[in-house]
Amino acid sequence: MARRRRAARAQPIRFRLSLAGWALLGIAVLVGVAAVKSQTAMMFVLFGGMMGALQVSAVMSRRAIRAVEVRRDLPARAWQNQTVHLGYFLRNRRRAACLNLNVEERAPEGLQRAAGHCVHLPGRGMFRAGGRFVVRRRGRIRLSGTQVSTDFPFGLISAGRFVPAPASLVVWPARGRLRAQILKRGAVETSTAAPSRNTGGGDEFFGLREYRPGDNPRWVHWRRSAMRAAPVIREMTHPLPEVLWVILDTHLADLSGMGEQTRERRLRFAATLIDHAFARGYKVALALAYSDRVEVHPPAAGRGHWTALLDALADVDNNTTRPVGQTIASLHRAALRSAQVVLVVDEARALSAGAAGALRSACRHLVVVDERRMAEVFEDDPLAVPDSPPAAPAPRERRPAPREAPCP
Numbered sequence: 001m002a003r004r005r006r007a008a009r010a011q012p013i014r015f016r017l018s019l020a021g022w023a024l025l026g027i028a029v030l031v032g033v034a035a036v037k038s039q040t041a042m043m044f045v046l047f048g049g050m051m052g053a054l055q056v057s058a059v060m061s062r063r064a065i066r067a068v069e070v071r072r073d074l075p076a077r078a079w080q081n082q083t084v085h086l087g088y089f090l091r092n093r094r095r096a097a098c099l100n101l102n103v104e105e106r107a108p109e110g111l112q113r114a115a116g117h118c119v120h121l122p123g124r125g126m127f128r129a130g131g132r133f134v135v136r137r138r139g140r141i142r143l144s145g146t147q148v149s150t151d152f153p154f155g156l157i158s159a160g161r162f163v164p165a166p167a168s169l170v171v172w173p174a175r176g177r178l179r180a181q182i183l184k185r186g187a188v189e190t191s192t193a194a195p196s197r198n199t200g201g202g203d204e205f206f207g208l209r210e211y212r213p214g215d216n217p218r219w220v221h222w223r224r225s226a227m228r229a230a231p232v233i234r235e236m237t238h239p240l241p242e243v244l245w246v247i248l249d250t251h252l253a254d255l256s257g258m259g260e261q262t263r264e265r266r267l268r269f270a271a272t273l274i275d276h277a278f279a280r281g282y283k284v285a286l287a288l289a290y291s292d293r294v295e296v297h298p299p300a301a302g303r304g305h306w307t308a309l310l311d312a313l314a315d316v317d318n319n320t321t322r323p324v325g326q327t328i329a330s331l332h333r334a335a336l337r338s339a340q341v342v343l344v345v346d347e348a349r350a351l352s353a354g355a356a357g358a359l360r361s362a363c364r365h366l367v368v369v370d371e372r373r374m375a376e377v378f379e380d381d382p383l384a385v386p387d388s389p390p391a392a393p394a395p396r397e398r399r400p401a402p403r404e405a406p407c408p
Helices: 002-010 019-038 041-066 257-279 303-314 324-329 353-362 371-377
Strands: 013-017 068-073 077-079 083-092 098-105 115-121 126-134 139-150 157-172 192-195 204-210 232-240 243-248 283-289 294-300 340-344 365-369
Touching (some): 013 019, 013 041, 019 041, 041 157, 068 139, 083 098, 098 126, 243 294, 257 340, 294 303, 324 353
Parallel strands (some): 340 365
Antiparallel strands (some): 083 126, 115 126, 139 157
């Protein structure tokens, strides 16, 4: 704690004149010049009062800033183009209250202004100032720290201090909406059955077997047991969820802005599909390529795996060396058996017939989504779509002028 206080005191405090402070300083300079020329005592008193007000404002704001500790409460992950709420915990180390405190995040590229405000921070007290911001770009954003400032008591001079607090924010691609149902049926409707690990519990009837010590007597089939020497018990099943493989083409062949926009659209579609599949109880797998490697996430369920897949989409870089064919070649055919595969590519025509045929023969169902098909099945986030130029007005039809009827 003592080391933290010494570090806080060692941080430099910067002063900035407000608009009212600049006006007061200009008037004070004019009054000082007039006092020197006229040698009037009242003018010197007025000049001293103006400069004293600036000095008092600087001293009081400096003492307040030195006594304030700031701690940030920031979520580790966020969706692109969605509002993120964060909190700043302010703690006053001195007995006197601090007033009109402003906390602002030093925003890197892609992060809108995030700030909080505290009107009154009591002595030896704490306060949580809430803030919010919107992240406009996907990826990992590094935050360096926060800036705390105050212009109390007169609003003439603002004293500010930078509080270093390095943090990282993972921004997932924006979510859209699926227009068509790519996943044909739910996990429970298409699931296969296997004997339950827990005796006497499950969802569906699997078969009959002989009674074993420790089985629940409630699941004894009494009608069949009456015809046998030993009792039989109903064996129940637990459903095995469907497996979905998402194979994503991250290759950036066109280095212009249009190529990057199409790649980001594919990322947003993959994020929307993965989130939808997890909500329906699927086991989801992801295969994609970066500029230096091909990464394959095996199928799994749970919130931790959901987070890992979306983090993998957020970390996609400018891959210009590894096309989707290398991603498909790195997959084991046995892992695709009895699984649904959604292949997200730029153009279906650019995919070789051998790669598509190998995928189709290895999996149970294959869906290829290119840019043309994506417009039919996916509604993109409107905030992520660049503004299109306004359409030119349609030319007005020229109607022939009415002819005058001849006079009788």
